[in-house]
Amino acid sequence: MSAAADRRDPVDAASLRRALGGFPTGVTVVTAREGERVVAMTANSFASVSLDPPLVSWCAALASASHGAFAAADAYAVHVLGAEHNDLALRFAGKSGDKFAGIAHHPGRTGAPILAGIAPVFECRVWARYPGGDHTILVGEVVELVERVQDPLLFHSGVLRRMDRAKRRPDLPHDGFARSYLPYLLARASHVVSGEFHGELKRFGLGVPEWRVLACLSEAEGLGVVELAGMAIMKQPRITKILDRLARDGLIDRRPDRLDRRRALVHLTEAGRAKVAPALAAARAHEAALLAPLTGEERGVIKHALDLLIGRAGAPEAADP
Numbered sequence: 001m002s003a004a005a006d007r008r009d010p011v012d013a014a015s016l017r018r019a020l021g022g023f024p025t026g027v028t029v030v031t032a033r034e035g036e037r038v039v040a041m042t043a044n045s046f047a048s049v050s051l052d053p054p055l056v057s058w059c060a061a062l063a064s065a066s067h068g069a070f071a072a073a074d075a076y077a078v079h080v081l082g083a084e085h086n087d088l089a090l091r092f093a094g095k096s097g098d099k100f101a102g103i104a105h106h107p108g109r110t111g112a113p114i115l116a117g118i119a120p121v122f123e124c125r126v127w128a129r130y131p132g133g134d135h136t137i138l139v140g141e142v143v144e145l146v147e148r149v150q151d152p153l154l155f156h157s158g159v160l161r162r163m164d165r166a167k168r169r170p171d172l173p174h175d176g177f178a179r180s181y182l183p184y185l186l187a188r189a190s191h192v193v194s195g196e197f198h199g200e201l202k203r204f205g206l207g208v209p210e211w212r213v214l215a216c217l218s219e220a221e222g223l224g225v226v227e228l229a230g231m232a233i234m235k236q237p238r239i240t241k242i243l244d245r246l247a248r249d250g251l252i253d254r255r256p257d258r259l260d261r262r263r264a265l266v267h268l269t270e271a272g273r274a275k276v277a278p279a280l281a282a283a284r285a286h287e288a289a290l291l292a293p294l295t296g297e298e299r300g301v302i303k304h305a306l307d308l309l310i311g312r313a314g315a316p317e318a319a320d321p
Contacts, residue, residue: 029118055141074110077113209232213228213252
């Protein structure tokens with residue numbers, strides 16, 4: 001490593017925490033016994049380590065009041081919280097005196113307390129302990145487990161969340177209508193992808209029709225109303241009303257076509273260009289995040305294929321969105 005690399009400033013802790021918060025995790029409550037005392041804490045660092053032997057891990061913060069008890073314990077139990085366990089996650093994350101008050105529990109095979117009514121549960125004997133900066137990494141061998149399929153409680157960007165049932169994908173055949181019929185896939189992809197960004201347009205004082213018109217004009221110097229309607233996915237008389245409103249706001253103007261004085265071309269004004277610029281930047285950022293899981297080749301194939309389809313299908317009169 002070069003001397004220049006060694007002299008770089010360390011990563012800012014607050015920035016690192018925010019960045020790590022972008023990785024969604026499950027939420028667990030880990031329990032252990034220290035003599036006659038039972039301890040527990042909420043943790044989102046639970047992870048699988050090995051299947052043979054069956055190992056899992058989690059991390060206990062050195063600053064936690066119960067760190068000493070967990071670091072010294074020979075066993076612990078990891079309880080995976082479901083979507084309905086928000087209150088339990090907050091209770092065991094707090095610093096109240098008796099976190100177990102009113103919570104039914106019993107000793108498990110290892111002696112670690114098992115919380116009633118919660119599963120999956122992984123009951124573990126400590127297999128190894130490792131220092132991990134401001135945490136201790138505790139690796140456990142699973143000696144008993146309770147299985148259950150449930151909707152998980154999630155932790156993301158500092159907030160407890162639950163999965164949105166409406167966004168879950170049913171188990172459909174790969175060659176069926178919903179997963180193989182191209183027109184349907186295109187329509188659904190457009191609805192899902194555009195909907196994510198359209199919700200952001202209010203920040204820029206734009207509605208979806210105005211956004212489409214201004215964005216199309218930003219890359220074409222003068223468009224006829226018919227061409228613009230096709231590109232903006234609108235038809236008459238709606239686009240005329242949108243253009244009238246944008247003209248009143250000083251965002252577009254109409255000029256006669258030099259080759260055909262009977263035809264008007266729509267142009268973006270400087271005010272219109274300034275209005276749409278931050279929304280265009282946000283749209284590009286949204287696109288980058290959307291395509292991030294794909295390779296460069298996959299992105300190129302998708303865009304090229306869609307461009308070919310649009311070009312070969314022509315530009316039929318657009319339907320109102």
